Amino acid sequence: MVSLSKIAGLILVPICAGLVCCAFPERTGYDRNIGDYKPVSTDAGAAQASNTSEDAPAKNAQGEAKAEPARTAARSDSSQHKNSAQKVRDAATRKEAAKAAPKPESKGSLEKYASGWIGAKYVYGAASKSKTDCSGFVMQVYKGYFNIALDHNAASMYKDSRGSSVSRGSLREGDLVFFGSFWKIDHVGIYLSGDRFIHASSSKGVMISPMNDKYWSHKYQGGRRFR
Known part of the structure; x- marks a missing residue:
């Protein structure tokens, strides 16, 4: 009869071979020696942060540039409205003054x-x-x-x-x-x-x-x- 140890050996050999073939592929930044992803270097993080901080003012400037024409138009409309209102008030004032002013006496011929x-x-x-x-x-x-x-x-x-x-x-x-x-x-x-x-x-x-x-x-x- 075949001994139990031989039978076990025959079973374990294929299983181990399958495990070797099914090993996980190596992913970017993953270190199998330490069992984790490699830490991001300080310089790389700083560069990324710097790029982010540099992009923010540029985006803000673009936003301001887009918003400025709208603000200018709003100020212009407001100024025109004030000027029109002032002209109406001035005309009303002149009309009232003309009514209040005494009419000069006619000298005749x-x-x-x-x-x-x-x-x-x-x-x-x-x-x-x-x-x-x-x-x-x-x-x-x-x-x-x-x-x-x-x-x-x-x-x-x-x-x-x-x-x-x-x-x-x-x-x-x-x-x-x-x-x-x-x-x-x-x-x-x-x-x-x-x-x-x-x-x-x-x-x-x-x-x-x-x-x-x-x-x-x-x-x-x-x-x-x-x-």
């Missing part, structure tokens, strides 16, 4: 306004509604009606560069008419429609006279327009 001085006495050097000389009268009317300031002197008015010369046939209401001699301008009045002028006469005070008056017609020296 120039002749009506200037006639307010008729009857004022002639006083050389004066300029009021009760007493005035010729240039003082013209000065008051021009300032009050046209808001044009003139000198209190007929010759200075005639030479004032703001005025332009007007021919006798082109005179219109409001032009200044000057009288005197070739050597001197000594009187001034304001031309009115109908070929008349209003002035402060040294003998009769403020009055209206026709331009073809015998006394004044031969003393006429020219007209000036300031408007």
